[in-house]
Amino acid sequence: MTGRPGPPTLRRVSFASADGGERRTRTIRGTLTPDGPxxxxxxxxVPPGVREITVSYVYDRPPVPAGTPGNSLNIGLFDPRGTAPGGDGFRGWSGGARREFSVRADDATPGYLPGPLRPGTWHVALGAYGVAPQGMSYEITVVLGFGAPGEVREPVYPPERARGRGRAWYRGDLHMHSWHSDGRRTPAAIGAQARxxxxxxxxxxxxxxxSGHAHWADVAGDDLLVLLGEEITTRNGHCLAVGVDPGTFVDWRYRARDGAFPRFAERIRRAGGLVVPAHPHAECRGCGWRFGYGEADAVEVWNGPYTPDDETALAAWDAMLVTAAAQGRRWLPxxxxxxxxxxxxRVGHPQTVVLADDLTRTAVLAGIRAGRCCVTESAKVELEFGVRDATGRTAGIGERLEAGPDAPVIARLAVTGAxxxxxxxxxxxxLAFASPPLPVSxxxxxxxxxxxxxxxYVRAEVRHETAVGPVPGVMAGFTNPVWLGRW
Known part of the structure; x- marks a missing residue:
């Protein structure tokens, strides 16, 4: 997908002005080729007086040889503010999850933003995720409903604080999807599962x-902090924006070779969030991370049920720790x-467990940024990890114990639920040490x-007896490192 100026457009479809209550329908047809945009x-x-815009689409799916990508067409919407990179005119994206959507001033289909339906040139955005060798023919139906506009509602966002326990370990899930993209659960159902x-x-x-940012206020509560973000799904990998300011949209229409990612990573950070590449070694098409880690604040090493691609991500992250130590530079949690x-x-499988000063957006993000976190498969698994030297000085996860080169130190892990x-x-x-299996308790x-x-550095892992493919025991939990010595 391109973020370059002057995006390609096809025919312009005009609707004449109409009085209240009228509906006008137009059909747009086109064909994409494998070597096209x-x-x-x-x-x-869109003329004055439009109350609602409804868009639906279909496309053909001819058979293709094994191993050849077939047709797959994603869809979204931009208003008269334009389609330029950055998203000023962005009004929603449903990818391939929906075949129809509507927007009004007071409401919109999940994935889309309600708001004024300004007269002018709107655009249906089509993303060709895959095009068969035979090409792809599509048909878009745009329906304009006329009438008095609904009232634009002021969005209500979840609070940035929940009732915490002061400085403590807090459990969270940084990556999930509701019906506002390609998930099948409502925010309320996700909140129930999280609890x-x-x-x-x-x-x-x-x-x-x-679009979901304004639909989580009722899910949040004293017992659950809801951070707002986005998964930026580019053709060269996916990235989580974690804990950004409400309403912060981050564009996805670029590749690694475009050199645009630093600009959008900075947008995430200016909005108070963290840049977290997701499932960097996943094998799904377009999922593998190709932008490098110079802009990252952390990296998602474990994604969903533990599989060989998570093991690959773990090994790659561990190699980055070694490089950071050798070069004396910042390391990624x-x-x-x-x-x-x-x-x-399952929401909450796995979980990121963060040592934070309180259960607030600022404190949780600070804990992650500092690497004061570990990962467990569920709330049943608890890890307490640290090191101490002969003088009694200690350091915990993400911290450094400044001891001399030959000073003896003891790494200690206390485990429950494994x-x-x-x-x-x-x-x-x-691998420096592996224990006998823990007791059945x-x-x-x-x-x-x-x-x-x-x-x-020293970090700890807790692994089950069972393995998946080449994985040496499915992960039950692991920690970020404790650093030793002086840099």
């Missing part, structure tokens, strides 16, 4: 839309997200001795 903007004119999973906070992350879309996906799991300590030199304390000369 990935984004096409179909213009149509049932023992979560303290969640982050909304719809694909390329922020690891986080997780359920990426839950529909049953049987029956028959193995504890592993990993350093910059790889799932409780245990494991210690290991080292020095800063032998380990620049």
């Amino acid at each position: 990935e984004m096409v903007y179909e213009p149509f004119e 049932a999973s023992g979560l303290d906070f969640i982050n909304t992350s719809e694909h390329n839309t922020i 690891a986080v997780s997200g359920s990426d839950a879309h529909r049953p049987p996906d 029956p028959r799991c193995t504890v592993r300590f990993v350093t910059d030199e790889g 799932g409780r245990g304390v494991v210690e290991w001795r080292t020095t800063p000369a032998r380990a620049v």
